[in-house]
Amino acid sequence: MQLHQLPEQIVKRKNFLCIGLDTELNKIPKHLQQQPNAVLHFNKAIIDATKDYCVSYKINTAFYEAMGSKGWDILEATLHYIPNTHFTIADAKRGDIGNTAAQYAKAFFETLPFDAVTVAPYMGEDSIKPFLEYTHKTTIVLGLTSNKSSQDFEQLTVVPKTNHGNSSKKLYELVIETIASWATPNQLMFVVGATKANEMQHIREIVPEHFFLVPGVGTQGGSLKEVAEFGWNKQIGILVNVSRAILYAGISENFQQMAVTEAAKYHSEMSDILNRKLGL
Numbered sequence: 001m002q003l004h005q006l007p008e009q010i011v012k013r014k015n016f017l018c019i020g021l022d023t024e025l026n027k028i029p030k031h032l033q034q035q036p037n038a039v040l041h042f043n044k045a046i047i048d049a050t051k052d053y054c055v056s057y058k059i060n061t062a063f064y065e066a067m068g069s070k071g072w073d074i075l076e077a078t079l080h081y082i083p084n085t086h087f088t089i090a091d092a093k094r095g096d097i098g099n100t101a102a103q104y105a106k107a108f109f110e111t112l113p114f115d116a117v118t119v120a121p122y123m124g125e126d127s128i129k130p131f132l133e134y135t136h137k138t139t140i141v142l143g144l145t146s147n148k149s150s151q152d153f154e155q156l157t158v159v160p161k162t163n164h165g166n167s168s169k170k171l172y173e174l175v176i177e178t179i180a181s182w183a184t185p186n187q188l189m190f191v192v193g194a195t196k197a198n199e200m201q202h203i204r205e206i207v208p209e210h211f212f213l214v215p216g217v218g219t220q221g222g223s224l225k226e227v228a229e230f231g232w233n234k235q236i237g238i239l240v241n242v243s244r245a246i247l248y249a250g251i252s253e254n255f256q257q258m259a260v261t262e263a264a265k266y267h268s269e270m271s272d273i274l275n276r277k278l279g280l
Helices: 003-013 038-053 069-081 098-111 171-179 194-206 224-231 255-278
Strands: 017-020 056-060 087-094 116-119 138-144 188-192 211-214 238-242
Touching (some): 003 087, 003 255, 017 038, 017 087, 017 255, 038 069, 056 069, 056 238, 098 116, 138 171, 138 194, 171 194, 188 194, 194 211, 194 224, 224 238, 224 255, 238 255
Parallel strands (some): 017 056, 017 238, 056 087, 087 116, 138 188, 188 211, 211 238
């Protein structure tokens, strides 16, 4: 799915929920843990249970890389099991010099045909451009993340060299403002944490047309109401990721139903927001 098709799916499915498949073997129900391909079995069960309540799935590659070559097989099988009606994200946070970035882009856009991949902007333009060359795919750049340590670098005050007035900006502001000029809003998204809701309003002023991937709702305590208030734009503009709160809603044999119950809560709240914002 291309990014410009996402708003239509959000309206059709009445939610803007992305479910993170950050699966750990020791956290899935114990009755599954001893089965062959336990993680894949669990992922498929979660997808079967929740696909009617979300528009997207995000696979955090670290949880699969940690399992070695078997993990990559599980990642690929999980990706192919996700319906093509859903927006698929490789949460890989890659960022390296141009020739290496080109191989990462090939890995996640060709070998593993994800719709989108997350990238880290620290190394600058030549580390992101190879992803943007895939014009039918989506590059999701880390903007202002939900973790407490984002203050270490992302929120530092800087004075851009090109700013002759010497007025200062936060580093994340400069990153988002600069990268937004490298591609259209149909190719480019930004990660903006739900725990940074006040700053989200300001970021929306910087990039009024871009979609935000918003982690931090659920276990991390971000407010869905605030995200919708500060992140909304004319294209809806927000895709909210929830991982652990849905994945591990239940750890007994009825884990699928518990996941459905939790996903349905987000779906219901999002449906109400869409009805109110769009007058549906």
